[in-house]
Amino acid sequence: MRSAIFALLLGLTATPALAADGAQLFNAQCKMCHQAATGPLAPTLADVAGAKIASKPGFNYSPALKAKSAQTWTDANLDAYLANPTGFAPGTRMMVKVAKPEDRQALIGYMKTLK
Numbered sequence: 001m002r003s004a005i006f007a008l009l010l011g012l013t014a015t016p017a018l019a020a021d022g023a024q025l026f027n028a029q030c031k032m033c034h035q036a037a038t039g040p041l042a043p044t045l046a047d048v049a050g051a052k053i054a055s056k057p058g059f060n061y062s063p064a065l066k067a068k069s070a071q072t073w074t075d076a077n078l079d080a081y082l083a084n085p086t087g088f089a090p091g092t093r094m095m096v097k098v099a100k101p102e103d104r105q106a107l108i109g110y111m112k113t114l115k
């Protein structure tokens with residue numbers, strides 16, 4: 001009995017807690033639209049962290065996102081947009097939601113490395 005419980009505990013602690021990997025998440029969920037350079041599908045996300053919202057040249061942003069262009073992509077704004085794009089900017093053309101807070105944090109960290 002005791003050894004069974006011990007084995008169970010061992011099994012639980014041996015399961016590695018997988019940290020969210022921003023690069024992996026980005027490649028799987030974002031890169032199909034957000035390429036290194038601005039394209040027809042989406043603006044580039046290089047230097048997006050800290051930049052003015054909807055400010056990449058050569059992309060035709062939605063009126064919804066343009067209406068936010070006086071604001072900056074702070075961590076909090078990025079988090080709110082990724083959690084619920086249409087809640088942050090009703091009418092935005094980006095619909096992709098990232099449900100898990102730790103995934104959003106990892107993606108924001110990764111976006112900061114995009115230059």
Ligand code: HEC
Nearest residue numbers: 029030033041042043053054055061062065092093094096
């Ligand atoms: C289906 C295509 C598509 C996918 C997938 C996608 N996006 Fe977008 N994204 C867009 C479009 C289109 C816009 C511009 C939206 C607008 O003009 O309302 C945008 C805008 C953005 C912006 C604001 C850019 C700026 O210059 O203000 C950020 C940040 C962003 N996306 C992050 C992400 C992240 C992170 C992911 C992955 C979790 C992702 N996007 C996945 C299409 C996409």
